[in-house]
Amino acid sequence: MSENKEDRHVLTGRHFMNGDTACAEGAMAAGCSFFGGYPITPSTEIAERLARRLPEVGGVYIQMEDELASIASVLGASWTGARSMTATSGPGFSLMQENIGLGAFTETPCVIVNVQRGGPSTGLPTLVSQADMMQARWGSHGDYPVVAYCPASCQEMFDLTVLAFNMADRLRTPVFVMADEAIGHMTERVVIPDKSGIEHVVRKRPHAGPMDGLLPYEAEGSMVPPMPRVGRGYRIHVTGLTHDERGYPATDAATHDQLVRRLAGKLTRFAPEIIRIEEVQMEDAEVVLVAYGSTSRSARHAVTILREEGLPVGMLRLITAWPFPGDRIAQLAERGCRFVVPELNLGQMALEVERYARQPTTRVNHAGGQSLTPDQIAEVAREAMTCAREKSWSAITS
Amino acid sequence: MCPREIVVSDHKLDPILRSDRLPHIWCPGCGLGPAMACFANAIQESDIPVDKHVCVSGIGCTGRVAGYLNVDSFHTTHGRAIPFATGLKLSNPDLKVTVFSGDGDLFAIGGNHMLHAARRNIDITVICVNNFNYGMTGGQLGPTTPYAARTTTTPYGNPEGPLNIPHLVAALGAVFVARWTVLHVRQLQKAIAYALNKEGFTFIEVLSPCPVGFGRPNDLGDGIDEMQFYRQQSIVDDRAPLESVGIDMSKESTLVLGNFVDRERPVYQPMGTEPPEQREQTAVYHPADPEVKAREAP
Amino acid sequence: MTVVRRPLDQSVLTIPRGQTYIIPQRCKGCRFCIDFCPKDVLEESTDINSKGYHYPVVSAGKEEACIQCTFCTLVCPEFAIYTEEIEPETL
Numbered sequence A: 001m002s003e004n005k006e007d008r009h010v011l012t013g014r015h016f017m018n019g020d021t022a023c024a025e026g027a028m029a030a031g032c033s034f035f036g037g038y039p040i041t042p043s044t045e046i047a048e049r050l051a052r053r054l055p056e057v058g059g060v061y062i063q064m065e066d067e068l069a070s071i072a073s074v075l076g077a078s079w080t081g082a083r084s085m086t087a088t089s090g091p092g093f094s095l096m097q098e099n100i101g102l103g104a105f106t107e108t109p110c111v112i113v114n115v116q117r118g119g120p121s122t123g124l125p126t127l128v129s130q131a132d133m134m135q136a137r138w139g140s141h142g143d144y145p146v147v148a149y150c151p152a153s154c155q156e157m158f159d160l161t162v163l164a165f166n167m168a169d170r171l172r173t174p175v176f177v178m179a180d181e182a183i184g185h186m187t188e189r190v191v192i193p194d195k196s197g198i199e200h201v202v203r204k205r206p207h208a209g210p211m212d213g214l215l216p217y218e219a220e221g222s223m224v225p226p227m228p229r230v231g232r233g234y235r236i237h238v239t240g241l242t243h244d245e246r247g248y249p250a251t252d253a254a255t256h257d258q259l260v261r262r263l264a265g266k267l268t269r270f271a272p273e274i275i276r277i278e279e280v281q282m283e284d285a286e287v288v289l290v291a292y293g294s295t296s297r298s299a300r301h302a303v304t305i306l307r308e309e310g311l312p313v314g315m316l317r318l319i320t321a322w323p324f325p326g327d328r329i330a331q332l333a334e335r336g337c338r339f340v341v342p343e344l345n346l347g348q349m350a351l352e353v354e355r356y357a358r359q360p361t362t363r364v365n366h367a368g369g370q371s372l373t374p375d376q377i378a379e380v381a382r383e384a385m386t387c388a389r390e391k392s393w394s395a396i397t398s
Numbered sequence B: 001m002c003p004r005e006i007v008v009s010d011h012k013l014d015p016i017l018r019s020d021r022l023p024h025i026w027c028p029g030c031g032l033g034p035a036m037a038c039f040a041n042a043i044q045e046s047d048i049p050v051d052k053h054v055c056v057s058g059i060g061c062t063g064r065v066a067g068y069l070n071v072d073s074f075h076t077t078h079g080r081a082i083p084f085a086t087g088l089k090l091s092n093p094d095l096k097v098t099v100f101s102g103d104g105d106l107f108a109i110g111g112n113h114m115l116h117a118a119r120r121n122i123d124i125t126v127i128c129v130n131n132f133n134y135g136m137t138g139g140q141l142g143p144t145t146p147y148a149a150r151t152t153t154t155p156y157g158n159p160e161g162p163l164n165i166p167h168l169v170a171a172l173g174a175v176f177v178a179r180w181t182v183l184h185v186r187q188l189q190k191a192i193a194y195a196l197n198k199e200g201f202t203f204i205e206v207l208s209p210c211p212v213g214f215g216r217p218n219d220l221g222d223g224i225d226e227m228q229f230y231r232q233q234s235i236v237d238d239r240a241p242l243e244s245v246g247i248d249m250s251k252e253s254t255l256v257l258g259n260f261v262d263r264e265r266p267v268y269q270p271m272g273t274e275p276p277e278q279r280e281q282t283a284v285y286h287p288a289d290p291e292v293k294a295r296e297a298p
Numbered sequence C: 001m002t003v004v005r006r007p008l009d010q011s012v013l014t015i016p017r018g019q020t021y022i023i024p025q026r027c028k029g030c031r032f033c034i035d036f037c038p039k040d041v042l043e044e045s046t047d048i049n050s051k052g053y054h055y056p057v058v059s060a061g062k063e064e065a066c067i068q069c070t071f072c073t074l075v076c077p078e079f080a081i082y083t084e085e086i087e088p089e090t091l
């Protein structure tokens, strides 16, 4: 029976499944053994799939009373050594923000999937949007590290969910999968490798057994302290208050500054491992479309259209949205590239591109509810190209 | 003949306390210390090894308890101790998880979680210290503040009625419901020890003086005066009809104490996970990590 | 003639006795231990500790009075007093 159970973790093979289901299968393959969630369109299929799948392998699925409870249960489960996750959409993501801060501050690895829908408020529950990108970065109060991946296909819903678990364990921090409704609800081919083809990062643990004098928040030079599990005699204390290396509350400014800087510093230190981008036809590109999630599919098509017209246009796809791959943007700006940022919000990641490019971008926006078409993007990019060549960039960005 | 008192520097409960953090932050005459002492004693008396005990607190004066107990302990966000504890317990059923928090944390901001954890009959113990106000922030109105009582945010008297906590929790389905005061230390410790050993959602309300936030503004005096009030006005009645055990803290009022509810209901068990004694050793799956392949036996 | 009723097993009955231990520095002077000791064993010190509180001491003449009920151990909010059982007294 136990053999059988293990086999059910990784559904090796070629499948035709929707993005939400692929995300759930990614969690299964990554060894997730706890899901605490609350139904919300358009992420519900993830919960539904895991409600079926987790019991097959002895994992825990629990539908909590709300999203506040969901994220709290996920953090609790993580401290037992389990890989734990939740999935939600905008309204639920808003409710989770306080405990996301607790997770980041207490260095509790977990995965939070946000299948974005039209907001603000109840917005457009069944329709696509990408307007939670800045919330993902700054939603909880205070300065804290954020890692967010943006899947652009069902395959990536699988792959990036696995990656999110690995990155959460490597950095000891909550990691977001910032999907969108179009990706969550589309159905495509998903190839699931066999077990050996799935990377598994093991959470760093204290090397010795329980001992007096373990400093649970001592980073040991790597910026990421080893994580003890509860029930093993470590007698750890974990608090959302500012804490010292013993985990005890501290009220002095120096400890606070040091702790917050160490947490934020994880992103700088591990940026090369965290950041993933895809570049399409970039070698000679003069205009770069910076896109992510479902919008990048239209952008990719727009590149094809424009290349057929002989225009040197490329695409930089953000697979990692946070930490933002600003260095690459700066390099391209140096090279003389101009940027066009299509996204399903009123200009969120565009702000980040502008910060690193030190120049205005051309934005292609829709507040959400429908996808941007390749033609819409191509038209704006074409215009941008003309302006760039005529050096009258300001005309289009104003 | 024995000497009079012997002066020492350590307490016999120190091993179960984070004694390097004493003195604690609580005010003189606060009832949180005795409530914590009873819990610490009950942990030592319980059949469960100390290393399997986990204490989870929310925010507030009572929320600091987790930080003073030398067990695995979590000081979480305001109101969310119960769902955090739920995640811990379901993910590792060998743990004995106790939520130790205040009335505001558990019944105002966290009320919804109380409702559903009791309904599900999650196997955790909840100790709720009721001091009739929000102490940490300086004595504001809470969900247990009696009608007409004065707090800093009800300067003309409280226009709201308080919750009758045992009545509510019993209705929600808890399998053990008790109420004691911090004066009734022996009964309190026994009730906690009993609850720790009982399977299912067990609940103890602990009435406790908060001289700073509630006692003095409401003519109850200092901690010691409120303890005297408990002594004079308490009656123990395990069979009391719970709808009648509400508290108004007026001079002539009665405080009904006791172990009100003790019953059996099916304990929450996630589908597909076996009860501990039948559990497969492969329940947690970490392909690259042989250490985590099996859950430890209790 | 006065009839005194005595339990038949009086000769083997014992009353537990306790020795009091105090950590004066921890005391915040709430008086819980003093006022509620069933045997009135304790009283306030004449001294004060460094925080300015009068901590409990065993009253003169009460050296043997503690019955090891452990009430003071449990009720002290500061973990500043406890008792340990010592040789019981046989009646």
Ligand code: SF4
Pocket (backbone or CB within 6 Å): B025, B026, B027, B029, B030, B031, B032, B061, B062, B131, B135, B136, B209, B210, B211, B212, B213
């Ligand atoms: S404010 Fe009240 S509850 Fe808080 S420590 Fe002081 S007396 Fe205790």
Ligand code: SF4
Pocket (backbone or CB within 6 Å): C018, C020, C036, C037, C038, C039, C040, C041, C042, C065, C066, C067, C068, C069, C070, C071, C072, C073, C083
């Ligand atoms: S153990 Fe009981 S009798 Fe002895 S000093 Fe303490 S309260 Fe008094």
Ligand code: SF4
Pocket (backbone or CB within 6 Å): C026, C027, C028, C029, C030, C031, C032, C033, C034, C055, C056, C075, C076, C077, C078, C079, C080, C081
């Ligand atoms: S109960 Fe504790 S704090 Fe209060 S007077 Fe006695 S020793 Fe001091």
